[in-house]
Amino acid sequence: MGPVPRTLELFYDVLSPYSWLGFERPGRTRVTPDNPGDIRGTATSQPPHHVLCRYKNIWNINLQLRPSLIAGIMKDSGNQPPALLPRKAQYLRNDIRLLGQHVQVPIQFPKDFFSVILEKGSLSAMRFLTAVNMEHPEMLEKVSRELWMRVWSQDEDITEPQSILAAAEKAGMSTEQAQGLLEKIVTPKVKNKLKENTEAACKYGAFGLPVTVAHLDGQTHMLFGSDRIELLAHLLGEKWMGPVPPAINPKL
Numbered sequence: 047m048g049p050v051p052r053t054l055e056l057f058y059d060v061l062s063p064y065s066w067l068g069f070e071r072p073g074r075t076r077v078t079p080d081n082p083g084d085i086r087g088t089a090t091s092q093p094p095h096h097v098l099c100r101y102k103n104i105w106n107i108n109l110q111l112r113p114s115l116i117a118g119i120m121k122d123s124g125n126q127p128p129a130l131l132p133r134k135a136q137y138l139r140n141d142i143r144l145l146g147q148h149v150q151v152p153i154q155f156p157k158d159f160f161s162v163i164l165e166k167g168s169l170s171a172m173r174f175l176t177a178v179n180m181e182h183p184e185m186l187e188k189v190s191r192e193l194w195m196r197v198w199s200q201d202e203d204i205t206e207p208q209s210i211l212a213a214a215e216k217a218g219m220s221t222e223q224a225q226g227l228l229e230k231i232v233t234p235k236v237k238n239k240l241k242e243n244t245e246a247a248c249k250y251g252a253f254g255l256p257v258t259v260a261h262l263d264g265q266t267h268m269l270f271g272s273d274r275i276e277l278l279a280h281l282l283g284e285k286w287m288g289p290v291p292p293a294i295n296p297k298l
Contacts, residue, residue, distance in 0.1 A: 051108040052282060054098060055259040057247040058190070059116035060175070060204065061168035063153060065256040066194040067145050068272025098258070098275070100291055105284045111186050113175040116255045117167055118244040123253035127163055145272075156201045168197075171204045173231035174214070176240040181227065188217035 058065040098109050120126065128134040139155060146153035156162045171193050179186045192213035196202035202209050207228060214224035230236050250259050250268045258274065260267045260281055267281055279286035 049106060051102075051106045053108045053110065053261045054278075055110045055112050055246075055261075056098065057112045057114040057243065057250075057252060057255060057257040057259070059114055059168055059255050060171055060190060060193040060197060061163065062116055062255045063142050063198055064145075064272045066153065066198055067142070067149055067151055068256055068275075069191065069194065098278075101275075101279075101284075104287075104291060105279070105282055107282070111179065111190070112243045112246070113172050113179060113186070113190070113240065114244045114247050114252075114255060115169065115172050115240060117169070118241070119247055119252050119255060122244075122248045125253045129159070129163060152199045154199055154201070156197065162197065166203065166205045168204065170207070170231060171210060173236050173240050174210050174228060176243070177227040177230045177236045178214075180236065180239060182219070182223065185214075185217060185219055189214050189219065192217045 058069065060066070098107065101107065102109050128138055142153060142155070145151075175186060175190055175193070178189050193204055193210070195216075196209060196213050197204045202212075204210060204213070210228060211221070211224045214227070215221060219227075247255075247257055250257065250266065252268065252270070254270060256270075256272055258269045258278060260269070260278060262281060269278055276286045
């Protein structure tokens, strides 16, 4: 019997582009302006996974996805969206564009960026993902990805119920399953669970998303951002082999 996997928690919100950039695994298909690529996997590309999913078998980790509300975290910490500062907003656009090319994620800013971020938010979408995690956790990664695709690649409104349903069905859920979960986002059980996840992130010290929390040898380490995997490897005592580690041969 091998060693017990180390527990990692990933707190994220689909309204956060950096969460998506850390979430996806680049496939073999090269992404260019003429070929945005199918990040969900084709005959010539590998299916994408969260950056930590690529290492969970290499590093022996137990990755737990925690849908959270970035607006609640920002309010609790007194933080503000970086795009409110003009110089940061300019840097943000260029940074996300370059990172998108680097990790092969077809990310594009919504046309009405400030409305999406500051007015519409992601409350319904994150409640839906919370419901997915509570009843169909095996679908959480796929549905999260499709919601990111809609808001950060297709410029779709993820506050609309039909948009959320479309994302769930694209991820492989039946219409009946998706509709049933959508009806539950107004229930106290789902609302409280999302609030619980958000408050947990705040207690760990979160001031934005994504946040990775590592539980190691009785200690807790909170890492902010999508570019702290190398530091996480150091904490785990593991080797960092870049954003795309060598493929692991399946066991026969």
